[in-house]
Amino acid sequence: MKRCSARLGLVLLVLALLGLAGCQATPTATPQPEPSAVPPTPTAVVRQAGQLLLATTTSTADSGLLSYLLPDFEAKYNVKVNVVAVGSGQAMEIGKKGDADVLLVHARAAEDQFVADGFGIKRDDVMYNDFLILGPAADPAGIKGMKDAAAAFAKIAEAKAPFASRGDNSGTHVKEKDIWKKANITPSGDWYLSLGQGMGETLTVAKEKGAYTLSDRGTYLSRKDNLGLEVLVEGDAALFNPYGVIAVNPAKWPQVNAELANQFVEWLLSVETQEKIAAYKHASGLPLFFPNSEAWRAAHK
Amino acid sequence: MGDLFRGAIQALRLILALDPQVLSILGLTLRVTGIALLFSTLIGVPLGGLFALRRFVGKRVVIAFLYTGMGLPPVVVGLFVYLLLSRSGPLGYLGWLFTPRAMIVSQVIISLPLVVGFTMASVMGVDPDLRRQLASLGATSWQATWAILKEARTGVIVSIVAGFGSIISEVGAVMLVGGNIEGYTRTLTTAIVLETRKGSFDLAIALGIILLALSFVANVAMLSLQGKRLGE
Amino acid sequence: MNSPVYELRDVVKLYGQREVLHLGHLVIPHGEITCVVGPNGAGKSSLLRLLNFLESPTSGQITFDGRPLNGKVPLSLRRRVTMVFQRPILLSASVRDNVAYGLKLRGEKEVEARVSQVLDLVGLSQFARASVKTLSGGEAQRVALARAIVIEPEVLLLDEPTANLDPYNGSLIEKIVAELNRERGIAIAVVTHSVFQAKRLAHQVAFLLGGREIEVAPAEQFFSTPANPRTAAFVRGEMVY
Numbered sequence: 001m002k003r004c005s006a007r008l009g010l011v012l013l014v015l016a017l018l019g020l021a022g023c024q025a026t027p028t029a030t031p032q033p034e035p036s037a038v039p040p041t042p043t044a045v046v047r048q049a050g051q052l053l054l055a056t057t058t059s060t061a062d063s064g065l066l067s068y069l070l071p072d073f074e075a076k077y078n079v080k081v082n083v084v085a086v087g088s089g090q091a092m093e094i095g096k097k098g099d100a101d102v103l104l105v106h107a108r109a110a111e112d113q114f115v116a117d118g119f120g121i122k123r124d125d126v127m128y129n130d131f132l133i134l135g136p137a138a139d140p141a142g143i144k145g146m147k148d149a150a151a152a153f154a155k156i157a158e159a160k161a162p163f164a165s166r167g168d169n170s171g172t173h174v175k176e177k178d179i180w181k182k183a184n185i186t187p188s189g190d191w192y193l194s195l196g197q198g199m200g201e202t203l204t205v206a207k208e209k210g211a212y213t214l215s216d217r218g219t220y221l222s223r224k225d226n227l228g229l230e231v232l233v234e235g236d237a238a239l240f241n242p243y244g245v246i247a248v249n250p251a252k253w254p255q256v257n258a259e260l261a262n263q264f265v266e267w268l269l270s271v272e273t274q275e276k277i278a279a280y281k282h283a284s285g286l287p288l289f290f291p292n293s294e295a296w297r298a299a300h301k
Numbered sequence: 302m303g304d305l306f307r308g309a310i311q312a313l314r315l316i317l318a319l320d321p322q323v324l325s326i327l328g329l330t331l332r333v334t335g336i337a338l339l340f341s342t343l344i345g346v347p348l349g350g351l352f353a354l355r356r357f358v359g360k361r362v363v364i365a366f367l368y369t370g371m372g373l374p375p376v377v378v379g380l381f382v383y384l385l386l387s388r389s390g391p392l393g394y395l396g397w398l399f400t401p402r403a404m405i406v407s408q409v410i411i412s413l414p415l416v417v418g419f420t421m422a423s424v425m426g427v428d429p430d431l432r433r434q435l436a437s438l439g440a441t442s443w444q445a446t447w448a449i450l451k452e453a454r455t456g457v458i459v460s461i462v463a464g465f466g467s468i469i470s471e472v473g474a475v476m477l478v479g480g481n482i483e484g485y486t487r488t489l490t491t492a493i494v495l496e497t498r499k500g501s502f503d504l505a506i507a508l509g510i511i512l513l514a515l516s517f518v519a520n521v522a523m524l525s526l527q528g529k530r531l532g533e
Numbered sequence: 534m535n536s537p538v539y540e541l542r543d544v545v546k547l548y549g550q551r552e553v554l555h556l557g558h559l560v561i562p563h564g565e566i567t568c569v570v571g572p573n574g575a576g577k578s579s580l581l582r583l584l585n586f587l588e589s590p591t592s593g594q595i596t597f598d599g600r601p602l603n604g605k606v607p608l609s610l611r612r613r614v615t616m617v618f619q620r621p622i623l624l625s626a627s628v629r630d631n632v633a634y635g636l637k638l639r640g641e642k643e644v645e646a647r648v649s650q651v652l653d654l655v656g657l658s659q660f661a662r663a664s665v666k667t668l669s670g671g672e673a674q675r676v677a678l679a680r681a682i683v684i685e686p687e688v689l690l691l692d693e694p695t696a697n698l699d700p701y702n703g704s705l706i707e708k709i710v711a712e713l714n715r716e717r718g719i720a721i722a723v724v725t726h727s728v729f730q731a732k733r734l735a736h737q738v739a740f741l742l743g744g745r746e747i748e749v750a751p752a753e754q755f756f757s758t759p760a761n762p763r764t765a766a767f768v769r770g771e772m773v774y
Contacts, residue, residue, distance in 0.1 A: 053399060062499050067483075084399055084480035098388035099398050200498035223500045253388055255396070434622045437585050437690075438635040438680065439612035448634075452625055 052081045052260045055092075055100035057171055058198045060243070061085035063218035063288055068280055073267050079260060087198070089169035095119055095246070098253030102261040103246045104268075106171035111244045120246035124269055127277050127289040128242040131175055132220055133233035134203075135161075135212040143212075149236040150183035157183075160191040162211035164202050167194030171241065176214045179238060203227065216241060218289070221282040242292065245269070269293035308506025312514075315507055322484075327511065330488040333401050334469050337408035341416045341464050344409075346457055349420025350450050354432070367421075370414030375407070376473025382407040383478050401486055403478035411471060412464035419463055423456020424449060458527050462520060469516050489515070536599035537562045538688055538720040539584055544593030546579055546744075553579045554744045556593070561688075561737075564718040566711070568725055568735035568752075572773060576744040577724040581692050584722060585616045598687075612639060616690040619697065621677035623665040628657060628676055631665055635684040651683040655709060671702025678706060682713060689713065691723045695730065707734060728768055732756060740764050742773060 060066065061083055070081045084091075084100065088107040095103045096119050104126065105111060111123045133143065133152055141159040143152040156163055165187075166173040180187055193211065195202055199219040206213040207228040220231070233239075247265050250258035267273055274291035282288050315323045352364065384390050386398040386406070397403045427449050435445040450457060472490035479486035481495060489512040496505040539561035546554035554576045561567050561584070569577045582588045583595065586606040595602045597610060615635070623631045632648045641647075652658045655675040665673060674694065681689060691710065695703035711734060714721050725731055731738055731752070738755040740747045740763075748755065748764045759765045767773045 058498065062495075082399065082480070082482045082485055084482060086480075097390075098393070198498045200500050204500065226500065255388060255393075428622050430618070430620070431622050431624075433587060434618060435634075436587060436611075437614075437616040437618075439608070439615065439638050439684065441608060444638055448624060454625075 049257070050079050052079055052102065052257055052264055053084065053100045054081055054102050054104060054264070055084050055086065055094045056104040057088050057091060057106065058085045058200075059170075059172065059216050059219050060104060060106075062200065062222065063216075064222075065218075065277070065280055065289060069273065069276060072273070072276070073264060076267070077260070077263060081264075087166075087168045087170040088174070095248050098248060098256060101248055101257045102264055103248070104243060105246075106241050106243045107174050108242060108244065110174070111246060114246060119249055119252060121249050123244045123246050124265060125292045125294060126243045126245045126268055127274070127292050128240055129217050129289045130234065131172065131214050131216055131239040131241055132231050133212060133239075134206065134215050134220065134227075134229040135232045136210040136228075137230050138210070139230075139232060141212065144230075144232045146233050147236055149179050149233055149238045152233045153179050153187075154183045154185060156212050157185050157187060160189060162191050162193065162209050163187065164206040164209065164211040164213040165192065165194045166199065166202050166214075167196045168198070170198075172199060172214060172216060175239075175241060179214070182238065203229065218282070221284055221286060221288060224284065243289075269295050271295050271299050304502050304506060307503045309510055311503050312507035312510040316511065323508070323511070325484055326487050326489055326492050326508075327515070329401065329486070330469070330490075330512075330515070333404045333408060333475070333488060334465070337405045337412060337468055338461065338465055340405075340409045341412040342461055345413050345416030345460070345464070346420050346450065349417040349457075349460065350424050350446055350453075352417065352421040353424035354446060354449065367414055367418055371418045373411060373414070374473070375411050375467075375471045376477065378407050378410050379474030379477035382410065382474065386478065398478060399480040399482060399486060401479070404475045404486060404488070407474040407478050408468040408471065411474065412468045415467055416460045416464040419460030420450075420453070420457050423453040423460070426456065427452045455527050458523055462523050465519060465523070466516070469512070469519070536596075538598060540596040541583075542594045542596075544583065544590045544595060546576075546583065546588070547591045552744055554583070554590075556580075556744075556746050559739060559746055559749060561720060561722055563720050564714070565736035566714050566721045566723065566734050567737045567739060568723050568731035569739045569741060570725060570728065570731050570767070571741035571747075572767075573726070574743075575741040577741055578692055579744075580741065581616065581690050581722065581724055584688070585614055585690055586611050587616075612684075613686060614688040614690065615681045615684060615686040616692065617674075617677050617681050617694050619693040621670075621673040623673060623676060626665065627662050628652070628665055628668070629661045631676055632680045632683055635680055639684065647683055651679045654682065655679045656705065669702075671698045671705075674698055674702065674706065675709075678709060682709075685717075687719065689719050689721045691721070693724055693726065696726065710734065728770070740767060 066083055074081055084094065088105045088110065091103055091105050092110055092114055094100045095114065114120050115123050133149060141156045141161040143155050146152045165176055193205065195205055199215060200223070202213055203215060203219065203223055245265050245268055247258065247261040248256045250256050274293050274296040277289050277291045278287060280288055382403060383398065385392050386395065386403050387393055431449060431452065432445050435448055440448065470490065472494055475488055476491050476494065479491065481487050481491040489508055493505050493508045496508065537560045541556050541559040544554060544556045545552065569580060571577055583590055624634065629648055632651060633644050636644045636647065649658065652661055655678055657672060657675055657679065660668065660672065665676060668676065695706055707730065710721060710723070713719055723734060735752040737749065738752050739749040742763065748759055748761045750760070755764065756768055759768060763773050
């Protein structure tokens with residue numbers, strides 16, 4: 001009986017020590033923010049000084065762009081950027097609830113609404129990439145090489161060929177819905193699979209089922225090697241995917257790290273960062289994103 | 302099956318190379334689950350003993366809630382904790398959302414009913430006359446309760462094992478309230494979801510194997526606490 | 534010692550509506566073995582539970598060592614009395630740990646030595662480290678007795694201690710109890726349904742029937758010249774109502 005109590009005590013002690021270690025542990029970079037020239041807002045205590053919470057989409061995070069870009073910002077301002085990657089819908093919801101400091105998403109209509117509702121100060125163009133219509137090599141609907149995305153969708157619907165949809169109100173899904181609307185079709189039926197999942201999972205399902213799907217170029221390039229799907233339609237302007245950055249409105253949520261968020265926006269839109277974005281190449285050697293900020297456009301007129 | 306084999310090899314490689322990312326993920330997983338389990342045990346075992354040994358008003362209703370709690374879907378717990386800790390929520394001022402603390406809170410909520418429920422059941426299985434016997438030997442109420450809990454030792458350990466199992470493998474809640482932030486709130490389970498989503502099945506399987514190994518080692522450790530009693 | 538260990542006056546015990554004890558006057562003297570006899574359901578065990586302070590009377594007065602008890606009995610008093618039950622309920626541990634339990638509760642020192650000594654007394658020294666699960670019924674009951682003796686109580690209560698035991702263990706326990714009283718002068722109360730056991734052990738006998746004391750007398754008088762005819766009938770082994 002004594003031995004058992006001793007062992008139990010030892011286990012609890014170890015757990016307690018782990019716990020204490022956990023309480024002391026800070027995220028991998030330990031920033032000490034420099035005193036800023038602007039006095040902090042008197043009433044608001046910033047949630048975690050020296051940290052910026054960026055809510056973005058899974059496809060943006062998975063593309064690797066942020067791991068490539070963010071260290072520059074972190075080093076320059078001596079802060080840590082915590083990235084929460086979820087679907088566009090969820091990212092905007094996080095912004096509306098004030099749980100993030102800045103958003104980087106690609107769902108234009110929703111972004112404009114976000115700002116109009118007062119949750120964000122303003123929306124700025126950052127970059128764009130494009131979407132691709134992918135499908136099995138066999139191409140049962142015969143859409144390969146078409147230049148009109150809506151028309152291609154119409155042919156898929158007509159052939160009742162299987163189509164895998166994100167179904168999760170993400171930027172990709174919103175874009176897909178726009179194209180269906182343009183083709184005047186409400187997709188339904190056994191052939192239309194609404195998955196409610198991220199891009200990666202959707203691609204996997206499409207591969208398994210030999211289905212068509214809409215994917216962003218970034219995820220496609222990342223998965224290209226083992227994908228089993230081919231690019232069938234690309235280049236239509238309707239397939240362009242613009243990204244926007246929005247700082248969450250401190251008037252609505254005083255605890256957001258407003259100053260740092262604005263610095264982030266400024267940095268992201270700067271010509272220097274934009275050139276870095278253009279230089280980001282996928283392993284295949286092809287660029288993933290195209291810079292599109294106002295500053296960059298002005299410099300490259 | 303090739304995936305599985307490749308995954309196993311990669312798992313070994315990652316561990317032997319002490320890959321820093323994997324170590325960080327492993328460390329966080331251990332911290333979050335360890336602390337959550339500690340709280341669940343410290344609160345849950347005495348509570349389970351209490352439920353087993355005492356009568357009180359509304360006991361039936363409380364037990365009904367307890368049973369429901371034992372089957373809570375983790376992602377629902379995550380959603381609830383999210384809304385609680387969100388800046389727009391009642392406890393937003395704590396600033397715990399998207400930090401390990403939020404993850405610990407949800408894991409405590411998930412595992413606590415299991416610890417309470419199984420402890421309660423095993424204490425109820427102890428001879429009811431034992432309490433009288435201990436009292437006649439001069440035990441105070443607390444001393445008797447402690448001795449009874451030790452009698453129910455095997456069941457209590459199982460309750461902790463059940464609590465551990467419920468949270469080490471859980472992904473919905475920690476994903477929601479932790480945000481899967483690299484180097485900060487990324488655990489083994491959320492990392493597996495991420496890698497699967499990105500199509501890196503090998504790495505996902507490797508992480509899965511590490512998770513299983515971790516779980517196995519922890520359970521062996523808890524088995525040793527049960528001592529010789531199991532063999533009898 | 535002037536006052537008796539226990540004095541019970543007009544003690545009534547109800548379980549719900551059921552009256553299990555209704556005693557006029559009962560005295561348990563120091564330094565003697567009192568046997569409480571009577572048929573099943575006479576209230577013997579209920580009486581013992583009152584003496585052990587496990588329960589309190591519904592009405593009436595119990596005086597312990599000259600001190601009247603009201604309300605909750607303080608721990609210090611509770612720990613001067615202990616009881617051996619009919620069924621030994623031991624903790625899942627070694628014999629040694631079980632016997633040491635009462636001492637550990639009280640935070641006493643020199644546990645090892647005292648435990649060894651008492652294990653010697655009950656003849657279980659060779660089982661000191663054994664798990665209690667390996668013991669026979671008689672051996673287990675001896676462990677229960679040992680753990681009661683080792684804490685050196687002022688009063689030892691035994692509720693049908695040998696009812697479930699084989700003759701060997703039964704007589705062994707009787708011997709230990711008698712010796713305990715002789716050598717240490719502990720007051721002992723034994724509930725038994727065996728008239729023969731009472732004859733062997735008792736200095737004083739209390740005969741309970743339907744919760745009431747029918748006769749309380751020194752042993753010799755109780756068995757040879759009982760005052761109450763029902764006592765005589767009981768002693769003869771007849772059914773008594």
